[in-house]
Amino acid sequence: MKKNIHIISHTHWDREWYMSYEKHHLKLIRLMDSLLELLDRDPEFKSFHLDGQTIIMDDYLQVRPELRDKVEHYIREGRLIQGPWYILQDEFLTSSEANVRNLLIGHRDAATYGPVSKIGYFPDSFGNMGQAPQLLQQAGIDNAVFGRGVKPTGFNNSVGEAAYESPFSEMYWESPDGSRVLGILFANWYHNGMEIPVEPEEAAPYWESRIRKVEQYASTPHLLLMNGCDHQPVQMDLAAALRTARDLNTEYDFIHSNFNDYIESVRETAPDTLATVRGELRSQQTDGWGTLVNTASARVYIKQANQHCQALLEKAVEPLAVMAQSVGARYPHHLLTYNWKTLMQNHPHDSICGCSVDEVHDEMMARFAKSRHMSEGLAEESAMAVAGAIDTSAFANEEDAVPFVVFNTSGWKRSGLVSVELELLREALYEPSPAEIAKRLETVRLPLGSVIDASGNAVDASIEDLGVRFGYDLPENRFRQPYMARCFRITLVAKDIPALGYGTFAWIKKERQPSAYATVSAASEPTANTMDNEHLKIMIQEDGTFELLDKENGKVYRDLGIFENVGDIGNEYIFRQPQNEIPLTTKGLRADIVRLEHSSLRTVYEIVHRWAIPAGADDLLSRETATMVPIQERQAQRTAATVPLVIATKLTLDKGAKGLSIQVSYNNQARDHRLRMLFPTDLTSEVHHADSIYETAMRDNEPSAIWSNPSNCQHNQAFVAIDEPEAGLAVAHKGLNEYELLRDGRNTIAMTLLRSVGELGDWGVFPTPGAQCLGEQSAELLLIPYAGGKNRHVAAIEAATLHTPWTMRQVAVQTGQLPAGHSWLNWSGEKLVLTAFKANEERGDTIARWYNSTLQPQTLVIQAADAGDWYRSNVLEERLEGLDAADGIIMVPVKPAEILTLGFKVSTK
Structure with missing residues (x-):
């Protein structure tokens, strides 16, 4: 039987990378022009794979x-x-929902042109998410084609089925929920059939080498050769090259093929011995140098901007738009699609990974700003629409009451300290002059007053007179309306605001009680350098480290908050600490400790470390970089010259908070280094858990026996956690996607705050001074103790609410169709995590999505008055089977690790 060689023509199109976007764009226009010309004139050129992405169009x-x-x-x-x-x-660096929207928008855009390719294409992802097979299956895709994450062993070293390994380039890939797809690994990369020679004397050795290498890993008589590579121009003489190949190699059939035909052929002939790889594919069965995981810490500032933009879209704009739709506003599908596309243009692997030239990342920051500004505008419109429909007449009996609404767009009932600025007096800017209007408003005597809830109960609050400020309205039917307003800032405890809903409050002139937010008397002040609330006690040491007592179980965590600094002579892809370097830490370095704020509602301490660190690497690094010395072989060290590094850390503990808020700020003046914050846990466990794409992934603390890289950094989305049966500690954050579980005997969680390097790396010499990240930097973390593995979901919920911004809007005293407090989705399911609350574009239905964060079955319970309109859906938002209710309650079984999408019609009551 002849073997079949499937040649698939393609180009892997990095939209921006070692050149700016427009320089790559220019090359794309040239490529597509030549491709269309070839299709016009050569019927033997069967097809071209457009890299699995519709943005090319x-x-x-x-x-x-x-x-x-x-x-x-x-x-x-x-x-x-x-x-x-x-x-x-x-x-791994784009959120769960961003991965789904990428698939959803890709399908919708592709359908406007014609047939949609059902190939799960991941040619160059730096590792693959464990839930990919489930996502693909829900989108009607039964295969995955990928370039990294699994190490094939080949016929001569067959290992059978083993985690992360396969004896062949063909295998099955299974998600934690059991979803399975046929996996195709580019064992010889996606360029193993590029630039095929036409002349026989060149073609003969070419084919001898290429065929031998692909046969080494193939399990079937169908051999895959990829005719293209990164930004590869179309091979215009491919038909002639294949004629030569057929003449030279008569024992093979050469087919100008496509993925559909190739994968179907593999299915028909695959042996029963194909291995099954399960979960995340992160190249863990390698020496550890080629995982490219340190892209998670390259240019941390873009990861932080991305997290902020994703959170605004997913956790504020879309839920608010659903709420506004229920009161008659039009859901802004077109604007949200535009916004998602703008944001996702920053999500290609060479963009969000921070491993491109400086011009690319400068343009990314402009795109992030565009997305953020659109989100802010959309959120304001929706919040105003909902606020205008809320009945606030309960405040009508209070003199000069100024109501406001606090929106909770997270999936859980929520309490916390929020701030809102209210306009108590307002005058239009016409006559007399603005200065005279401002002066008149400033002279009005206003008491600080009080804050009450919709039931008339006084609420603990801080009230601050901000004076007079300029403002303006942009009515839909009139010219802009500028004004001056007398403003107050209200900081209050918003207690038990319903999930995906709101609560209402009001400022009133009358002082109901002394503000509980005022600084407490000296008699009740705590011991110096301690913070205390219902759940936690924090004790700050002289060197700025702190102890945390979890009052629920009495567990104490010590030496938290150490800063570690080491050199980095690597590049944007790979971290490399100089050989034999001893890390610098702030352990034992005396810190300045000041209490900034203390009340019955909040305590804030600032810890300042004044440190001197090496200014950069020595001159050898620039020579090694210029001559492309491999990272593992570099001998550069850090210079003896130092620069100051002043780190200001704010610890904030709010009343009722289950976590300690940490804000870090500093001005980085050093080059070629890495800064991390260390959290020793002293918990006994051989595994830990990391928030990933629709799962809380379990990972080993120790790498494999063949791992030789001294570093074992890994990805996470929103938190990292380690636990024993009765105690656990999680570190949540905003946009700090790299961590390491240190093998130091204390199971320390090390969070990377900054990595400064000066070159792109990869295939050439590309200086990237912007990747040194000089100047002002900041980070935000949340330290969450919890009561052991059975309560790990607490960390997931706290991290999700950390990423969910509060939304506040002032409103008039009015009647309205909505009550003073309301929720649009009343659900329960202890270990389920809600990730989406949005509208479907075709039907207008509301779409809600959860995932089971455990490997045990769970039950979703929904209180649904209009139960007949509920149905199962999938990641493409297709309507599947309906859901039945009993007494207005829908109970949906959720399989282990299942991603569950439901659709329903919105109703307000």
């Missing part, structure tokens, strides 16, 4: 709109193959 037709009909023609013919993604993302 957007970018091309932006410049060549007149060729859309031709592009659609070849897509319908199956000669141009596009989708299913919008972009080729980094799966």
Whole structure:
């Protein structure tokens, strides 16, 4: 039987990387022009794979709109193959919902051109998420094609089925929930059939080498050769090259193929001995130098900007838009799609990973700003629409009451300290002059007053007179309306605000009681350098480290908050500490400790470390970089010259808080180094857990026996946790995607705050001075103790609410269709995590999505008055089977690690 060699023509299109976006864009236009020309004139050129991403079409037709009909023609013919993604993302550095929206928008965009490719394409992701098979199966995709994460062993070293390993380039890949797809690994990378020679004397050795290498790993008689590579121009003479190949190698059939035909052929001939790899594919069965995990800490500032933008879209804008839709506002599908696309243009693996030239990341920050500004505008519109429909007449009996609404767009009932600025008096800016209007408003005597809830109960609050401020309205039917207003800032305890809902409050003139927020008397002051609330006690030491007592179980965590600094002679992809370097730490370095705030509601301490660290690497690093000395072989050290590093750390403990808030700020003036914050746990466990894509992934503390990299850094989305049966500690954060579980005998969680390097790395010499991240830097973390593994979901919920911004809006005293407090989704399910609350574009239904954070079955319980309108859906938001209710309650069984999407019609009552 002849073996079949499937040649698939493609280009792997990094939208931006070692050149700016527009320079790559120019190359894309040239490539697509030549490709269409080839399709026009050469019927033997069967098809071209457009890298699995539809943004290529957007970018091309932006410049060549007149060729859309031709592009659609070849897509319908199956000669141009596009989708299913919008972009080729980094799966671990983009949120769970961003991964789904990428798939959803990719499908919708691709469908406007023609058939959508059902190939789960991950050619160059720096590791693969464990839930990918489940996501793909829900999208109707039964395969995955990927380039990293699994080490094939080949026929001569067959190992059978083992975690992270396969004897072949073909295998099954299974998610934690049991979903399975056929996996195809680019064992010889996605360029093993590029630039095929036409002349026989060149073609003969070419084919001898290429065929031998692909046969080494193939389990079937169907051999895959990828005709292309990064930004590879189309091979215009491919038909002639394949004719030569057929003449030289008559024992093989050479097919200009496509992924559908190739994968179907593999399915039909695959042996029963294919291995099954399970969960995350992160190249753990390697020496550890090629995982590229340190892209999680390259240019931390872009990860922080991304986290902020994702959280605004997923956890504020979309839920508020659903709420506004229920009171008659139009759901802004087109604007949200535009916003998601703008944000996802920063999600390709060479973009969000921070491993490109400086021009790329400068443009990314502009895109993040565009997304953020659109989100802020959309959130304001929706919040105003809902606030305008809320009945606040309960405050009508209070003189000059100024009501306001506190929105909780998280999936859980929530309490916390919030601040809102209210306009108590306002005058339009017409006559007399603005200065005279401001002066008149400033002279009005206003008492600080009180804050009450909708039941008339006084609420603990701080009230501050901000004086007069300029403002303006932009009515839909009138010209802009500028004004001056007398403003107060209200800081209050918003208690038990319902999930995906709101509560109402009001400022009133009358003082109901003394403000509980005022500084407490000296008689009740705590012991110096301690903080205390219902759940935690914090004791700060002279060197700025602190102890944390978990009052629930009496567990004490010591030496928390040490800063560690080491050199980094690597690049944007790979961290490398100089050989034999001893890390610098702040342990034992006396700190300045000042209490900034203390009340019955909040205590804040500031810890300042004044440190001197090496200014950078020595001159050898620049020579090693310029001559491309491999990172493992570099001999550079840090210079003896030092620069100051002043780190200000604020510890904040609020009343009722289950976690300690940590804010770190500093001005980085050093180069070629890494800064981490250390949290020793002293918990006994051989595994830990990390928040990942639709799962809380369990990972070993110790790497594999063949791991030789001294570092074992890993990815996380929102938190890292380690626990025993009765005690656990989690570190949550905003945009600090790299951590390491140190093998120091204390199971210390090390969070990377900064990594400063000066080169891109990879295949050439590309200086990146911007990657040194000089100047002002900051980080935000939340330290969460919990009562052992059975309560690990507490960390997931606390991290989710940390990422969910509060939304506040002032409103008039009015009647309205909505009550003073309300929730749009009344659900329960202790260990389920809600990730989406949005509207479907086609039907207008509301879509809600959860995942089971455990490997045990759970039950979702929904209080649903209009139960007949509920149904199961999937990641493509298709309507599946309906859900039945009993007495207005829907109970949905949720399998271990299942991603569950439901659809329903919104009603307010």
